Amino acid sequence: MTDPEKLGIVMTSFAGQFRSEVSRLAKREVKSEVQTLKSASAQHRADIAALKRRVAALESQLKKLSKAGANQTVPDEQPAGEKTLRFRMDGFISLRKKLGLTAAQMGSLIGVSAQSVYHWEAGKSKPRASQLPAIATLRKMRRAQIVKMLEVEALSHSMR
Structure with a gap:
């Protein structure tokens, strides 16, 4: 038989094959985990943006109400003849x-x-x-x- 090195065929050792297989599996696992994190992060960003829009709308509504409230006179809470009952x-x-x-x-x-x-x-x-x-x-x-x-x-x- 002839020597494999002479034919140009490089034989890898078991350790080399094992290392490359572990590396391939690790990359696949990391890729799936990263994809899950990316989708969760995108969902969180969308939720934050929606909350910011809601806060802005509520602040705008509050501003309008406070302006409207400042323009109105405060009515008396009780009619003139009625007394407020308290409990002590x-x-x-x-x-x-x-x-x-x-x-x-x-x-x-x-x-x-x-x-x-x-x-x-x-x-x-x-x-x-x-x-x-x-x-x-x-x-x-x-x-x-x-x-x-x-x-x-x-x-x-x-x-x-």
Whole structure:
């Protein structure tokens, strides 16, 4: 036989073939990962551009509204004859103590549960706007009137 080098055929070693195959596979994997990152990056850029357009539109709208608001006069929030009802936790506690009522009695007069009264007094919640007139009415009443109301309510419950 003849020597392969003499024929001009260069035989590669196993290590050389292995190295080239690993390099080819690594390039293929890197290419797929880079393609995924490129598409994600393009999507993020598109999202950012859309958000910037939205912010610009909202800022423009805000600017128009602030100009329109500056030109208008501020109307009164409440009509002249109507009073704003407020709720103060301390005032509510002192009212109940002054009247000598339990939380259940106070709740039945207002139309809520005793638990609601406890939550109002603890500051965990506040009464609804629809309940404020009932509280204001109780503030204007005397103890004797309230006792009569409770008696009438007790009688109506016992008849049921």
